[in-house]
Amino acid sequence: MAGYNTFSTALVPPQFLKSAFLVGKIPFRTSRSNPSVCYTLYIPPHAYNPDPSRTTDDNPAYSLPQLPLIVNIHGTGRNAESCRDRLIDFANKEHVAVLAPLFPAGSDGPFGLDSYMLLRTKGLSSELVLLDILEEIGSIWPGISTQKIFLTGFSGGGQFALRFLYIHAARVQAISIGAPGRVTFLNDQEWPKGVGNVESIFGVGTRVDIEKIRVTPIQLVVGSEDNFIHGGDDFWTFVQDMKTRMAMTGTPNPQAVQDPSLETIKTGRLDTLTKLRDSFQNDGINATLDIVPDMAHESIKALPMVLEFLQPQIGYFRKTSHS
Structure with a gap:
């Protein structure tokens, strides 16, 4: 955002980053484009390069590669802190950063619990806010790669993730969509049931890039017992x-x-994701449907399967981005 003054970790000696709360668990920060939205990060201190452009410095921190970024979107309960903390062990081991935004309830009136899941409503343009947060992170933390993200979300977060993929496929390296109660199909119905009117919602020239979606690794994950009506x-x-x-x-x-x-809501989440997988296949999109045994609507139980999906995708991204 033009005129927004900020600082960068490039200005901070590596030994002071933790004391300045610029690595580790980052306190919730206000989004500069929408103060009602905030976000938190986890940045593994041992793996972060505060200034990748400083290649001649003797400090080994400046020789570290940029960190891939996992964006974990909360559900209706807005447990953003848990979305961050559940990935800390993985982030430390795999050398990735984690972003967990927190979108407010009530932005579109008393029933505004789900506004952020729709990406664009009268009171909240959640996907534009996320894009601006990514830009902000890139300027403050140049040691984090923000142009292509690993996107994941469960329940309401799964709804957001799916729709973000449709509108911004070029920004998604790989995606895990967990147990959404409602989904958007690639048909001519109006948003959010379909994508027939995305230009009227997101602006002239907006289109769903099927070719980019086809080359994006997609996981659909849901519990075997998650087939009841919410x-x-x-x-x-x-x-x-x-x-x-x-x-x-x-x-x-x-x-x-x-x-x-x-x-x-007329369909359980297992049936909903199965239907989405089948519709993807009809459009030439290969999505993996992972069904977690003996799991109802429980994101913590899905986590191992999500990380199993993300790990090789992160490895491939790291290999190809530095080749």
């Missing part, structure tokens, strides 16, 4: 009754009644 039938009957009452009584926030996040 909230149950009684909950969705209540939601529909509430929408009807609000529409009839002239709610002061009529857009909330049409909120896509309030549309009835």
Whole structure:
């Protein structure tokens, strides 16, 4: 963002980075483009190069390669800190950085729990905020590679990840999409059910780059027991009754009644991801569907399979980016 003054780790001697909270667990920072969004990082201190351009310095820290970046998107519960902390051991071992954004609830009124999952709403342009956060990280932490990211998310985070891939495939090196309750298909329906009107949502010239998606490694991960309807039938009957009452009584926030996040969920997540995998195959997209045995809607149990998917992708990225 033009005119935004900041500093870089290139200005800080390596021995002071930890004391300045510039490596290790990074305290939540406010997004410069949207102060309602914040983010945290984990940067393995032993693997971080504060200034990759300083190639003639005798300090061995300046000879370290840039760190690949995993972006882990939270679900509806917004457990961003856990999204960071669960990956610390992996980050230390594999020499990667971890970014966990925190998107607010309520940005589009009282039912704004899911706004960030849709990428672009009246109150929040979550994918633009993430792109700006990546730019900001690249300027503050030049030792982190931000042009191509490893994107992962579970539940609501899986929804965000899938839709971000559609609109910004060029920025995604590999992606793990975990157990989303709703998905967007590559058909002519309107967003977020389909991609038929992405130009009207994201701007003139926006298109879904199928060819880039086809060459992006994609994991779909879900539990074998994660096939129940979120909230149950009684909950969705209540939601529909509430929408009807609000529409009839002239709610002061009529857009909330049409909120896509309030549309009835009719399919369990296992069936939903299976259907998405099959539709991908019809478009020539090879996505791996990993089903975790004896797992319901539990992100922590999916983590080993997610990391098993990411590890070789990170290795390949590191090898090809330095070849």
